[in-house]
Amino acid sequence: MALSVRSWVANEGGKHLVLVLWLGANTLLFMRTFLLYYCGQQYHYLHQMLGLGLCISRASAAVLNLNCSLVLLPMCRSLLTYLRGTHTVTSRKARRLLDKSKTFHVACGVAICVFSVVHVSAHLVNVVNFSVRYSEEFPSLNVARYRGEVRCAHSHTHTHTQPVLTCGLLPQDPRLIILTTVPGITGILLVLILFLMFTASSYCIRVSNYEIFWYTHNLFIVFYIILIVHVVGGALKYQTNFEAHPPGCLRANQTNPDKTEEESGQAEGDVWSCREEARFQPNSPETWLWVSGPLCLYCAERLYRYIRSNSPVTIVAVVRHPCDVIELRMLKKDFNAHPGQYIVLNCPSVSSFENHPFTLTACPTEKKETLGIHLRVVGDWTERFTELLLPDPGAESEILPMVQQRRYPKLYVDGPFGSSSQEVFNYEVSLCVAGGIGVTPFACVLHALLDGWRHFRLRRLYFVWVCRELQSFYWFAELLCALHHKLWQENRPDYLNLQLFVSQTDGLQNISEERYRPLSSRLMIGRPRWKLLFEEIGRTNKHKRVGVFCCGPKGISRTLHRLCNSDRYSGTTFEFNKESFS
Numbered sequence: 001m002a003l004s005v006r007s008w009v010a011n012e013g014g015k016h017l018v019l020v021l022w023l024g025a026n027t028l029l030f031m032r033t034f035l036l037y038y039c040g041q042q043y044h045y046l047h048q049m050l051g052l053g054l055c056i057s058r059a060s061a062a063v064l065n066l067n068c069s070l071v072l073l074p075m076c077r078s079l080l081t082y083l084r085g086t087h088t089v090t091s092r093k094a095r096r097l098l099d100k101s102k103t104f105h106v107a108c109g110v111a112i113c114v115f116s117v118v119h120v121s122a123h124l125v126n127v128v129n130f131s132v133r134y135s136e137e138f139p140s141l142n143v144a145r146y147r148g149e150v151r152c153a154h155s156h157t158h159t160h161t162q163p164v165l166t167c168g169l170l171p172q173d174p175r176l177i178i179l180t181t182v183p184g185i186t187g188i189l190l191v192l193i194l195f196l197m198f199t200a201s202s203y204c205i206r207v208s209n210y211e212i213f214w215y216t217h218n219l220f221i222v223f224y225i226i227l228i229v230h231v232v233g234g235a236l237k238y239q240t241n242f243e244a245h246p247p248g249c250l251r252a253n254q255t256n257p258d259k260t261e262e263e264s265g266q267a268e269g270d271v272w273s274c275r276e277e278a279r280f281q282p283n284s285p286e287t288w289l290w291v292s293g294p295l296c297l298y299c300a301e302r303l304y305r306y307i308r309s310n311s312p313v314t315i316v317a318v319v320r321h322p323c324d325v326i327e328l329r330m331l332k333k334d335f336n337a338h339p340g341q342y343i344v345l346n347c348p349s350v351s352s353f354e355n356h357p358f359t360l361t362a363c364p365t366e367k368k369e370t371l372g373i374h375l376r377v378v379g380d381w382t383e384r385f386t387e388l389l390l391p392d393p394g395a396e397s398e399i400l401p402m403v404q405q406r407r408y409p410k411l412y413v414d415g416p417f418g419s420s421s422q423e424v425f426n427y428e429v430s431l432c433v434a435g436g437i438g439v440t441p442f443a444c445v446l447h448a449l450l451d452g453w454r455h456f457r458l459r460r461l462y463f464v465w466v467c468r469e470l471q472s473f474y475w476f477a478e479l480l481c482a483l484h485h486k487l488w489q490e491n492r493p494d495y496l497n498l499q500l501f502v503s504q505t506d507g508l509q510n511i512s513e514e515r516y517r518p519l520s521s522r523l524m525i526g527r528p529r530w531k532l533l534f535e536e537i538g539r540t541n542k543h544k545r546v547g548v549f550c551c552g553p554k555g556i557s558r559t560l561h562r563l564c565n566s567d568r569y570s571g572t573t574f575e576f577n578k579e580s581f582s
C-alpha cells in the first residue's frame with residue numbers, strides 16, 4: 001500500500017509537529033546553556049577549572065528542568081478531559097493530540113532518564129577536576145578542600161602549604177566527595193528512583209504486574225522532593241564582579257609570568273590590571289521555578305480526583321454475560337459522563353492500591369441515572385472482583401433491590417476521563433471497529449444514538465465488530481437491534497452499516513432468536529477484509545473525511561492505522577483515532 005501524503009499529514013502531522021517542537025526546545029535549551037557556561041564571562045574561571053564537564057552538566061540540567069516540568073502535564077487527566085469535553089480546544093486536530101498524552105509523558109520520562117545519565121557522568125568528571133585543578137588563586141570557587149583532596153574520616157592539621165595527614169587512611173578517591181555533599185547524595189538517590197521508575201514502567205511489567213509499576217511510579221513524589229533539595233547545593237559559583245575584575249586579568253602587583261620585566265612593568269597601565277579581587281557566589285537554583293507550576297497543578301488534580309472519588313458508589317445490578325463478561329451497573333451522585341469516556345475502579349477488598357480503567361458502556365442520562373461497565377474476567381483482579389460480586393458461580397444475574405446493597409464490596413470510581421471515542425459524533429462519517437470486548441467504548445456511542453441521533457454531526461456510522469465466539473455478540477445484541485429498528489422506523493436505514501464477524505468457528509453458526517434477526521442477517525464468518533471495507537467506504541463517501549475508531553487487539557489497530565495512511569480511496573481521507581486509556 002503506497003503512502004498517501006495527505007492521509008499521513010492528516011493522521012501523523014499533528015503529533016510529529018509536537019515532537020519536532022519538543023525536540024527543538026530541548027536542543028535550543030541545551031545549546032543556549034552550554035554556550036553560557038562555555039563563553040559566559042561570569043563562568044570564565046569555573047570553566048577554566050572544570051572544562052567541558054561544566055558546560056555539559058549544566059546544559060543537561062537545563063533539559064532535565066524542562067522535562068521534569070513537562071512530564072506531569074500529560075497526567076493531569078481531569079484537565080485533559082475538561083479540555084477535550086468542553087471543546088475549549090475547538091480544533092479537532094488539536095483535540096486528537098490529547099490522545100497522545102501518555103506517549104508524550106513517556107517521551108519526557110525517557111528524556112529525563114537519558115539526560116540524567118549525561119548529567120551524572122559530567123558531574124563525575126567535574127568532581128575529579130574540582131580536586132585535580134584545585135584553585136589556590138580563587139579558593140571560594142573550589143568544592144574540594146585542597147588540590148588532590150584526600151578525604152579522611154578524622155580531622156587533620158593543615159600547614160600553610162601542604163596538608164599534614166594525621167590519619168592513617170589511604171588516599172581516597174576524590175569522587176567520595178559525592179558521598180559527603182548534598183548534591184552528591186541527593187543525586188545518587190535521584191538516579192536510584194529514576195532507575196526503579198523507568199524499569200518498572202516497561203510494558204511487560206505494566207501488563208504482568210501493574211502493582212509493581214504503580215508502587216514504583218508513585219515514588220515520583222519523593223523524586224521531586226529530593227530534586228528540590230538537590231539543586232540548593234550551591235556547589236557551582238559564578239563571578240559577580242567581572243566589570244571590576246575582567247576574567248583573565250591579573251592583579252596590579254603581580255607580574256605576568258609570560259612577560260619580561262620591562263613588559264610586565266606595563267602591567268600597571270594595560271588590560272592586565274584588575275581593580276579588585278574576583279568575587280563568586282553560588283548559582284541561584286532554577287528547578288523550583290520550572291517544576292512548581294506543573295507540580296501544584298498535578299497535586300490539585302490528584303486532590304480533586306481524591307475528593308471526587310472518595311465516596312463509594314452504589315452497585316444496583318450485576319449481570320453475567322457469555323464468554324466471561326460481567327456487566328456492572330452503578331449509581332454515583334453528581335456523576336456526569338459522555339459516550340467514549342472511561343472510569344478507574346478501585347475495590348479495596350481486592351487491592352487497596354490497584355486502580356483499573358474501564359470504558360463506560362452506559363452513561364447516566366435523564367431517563368436512566370445508572371452508569372455501567374462491561375468487564376472481561378481475564379486477570380487476577382477481575383477474577384477476585386467477580387467472586388465478590390457474584391459469589392455463587394451459578395448465579396446468572398442479580399438485579400438487586402436497594403435494600404440488599406450492603407452485601408457488595410465497597411467500590412470507588414474515579415473519573416470520568418476522556419478518550420478518542422468521544423470524537424465519533426464529530427465526523428460526518430465514522431467507522432467504529434471493535435475487537436472482542438473492545439466494543440465497550442462504542443456501546444455508549446450506540447446508546448447515545450438510540451437516545452437521539454439527529455442532534456449529532458454524524459450522518460453515517462459503519463460499525464464493524466469482530467469476535468472469537470458467536471455468544472459474544474449477545475453482550476449488546478438488544479442495543480444493536482433497538483438502534484437498527486429505530487433508524488428503520490425513522491426512515492434512515494442507511495445511517496447504521498452494521499457488520500459482525502465471528503472469527504473462530506467450526507462450521508456455520510447463526511443467531512437463531514427471531515428478535516435478533518437484524519444481527520443474524522449481518523453476520524459473517526472469519527476476519528473482515530479491511531482493504532475492501534475501506535474501498536467500499538471511500539466509494540460511497542467520496543472526498544469526505546472519515547473518522548476511523550478502533551478498540552481491540554493491537555493487530556487490528558495496527559492494520560487500520562496503516563490503511564488510514566495509505567492510498568486515499570476515491571479522494572476520501574481516513575483519520576485514525578486509536579483507543580487507549582490516555
Ligand SMILES: NC(=O)C1=CN([C@@H]2O[C@H](COP(=O)(O)OP(=O)(O)OC[C@H]3O[C@@H](n4cnc5c(N)ncnc54)[C@H](OP(=O)(O)O)[C@@H]3O)[C@@H](O)[C@H]2O)C=CC1
Pocket residue numbers: 342359376435436437438439440441466467468469502503504527528551552553554555556559579580581
Ligand atoms: N478502552 C479500551 O482501551 C479497551 C481496550 N480493550 C482491549 O481490547 C482487546 C479485546 O480483547 P478480547 O476481547 O480478548 O479480544 P480477542 O482476543 O477475543 O480478539 C477479538 C477478535 O479480534 C480478532 N482479531 C485479532 N487481530 C486481528 C486482526 N489483525 N485483524 C482482524 N481481526 C483480528 C480476533 O480474530 P482471531 O480469532 O482470528 O484472532 C478475534 O475475533 C484487549 O486487548 C483489550 O486490552 C478492551 C476494552 C476497552
Ligand code: HEM
Pocket residue numbers: 068071072075102105106108109110112113197198201202217220223581582
Ligand atoms: C521523573 C520521571 C517521571 C515522573 C515524574 C512520572 C510521573 C507519572 C505520573 C504522575 C503518572 C500518573 C499516574 C496516574 O495519575 O495514573 C504517570 C503515569 C505513567 N508513567 Fe510516568 N513518570 C515518570 C517517568 C516515566 C517513564 C520513564 C516512563 C516510561 C518509560 C513512564 C511511563 C508512565 C506510564 C505508561 C504511565 C501511565 C500509567 C497508566 O495510566 O496506565 N513514566 N507517570
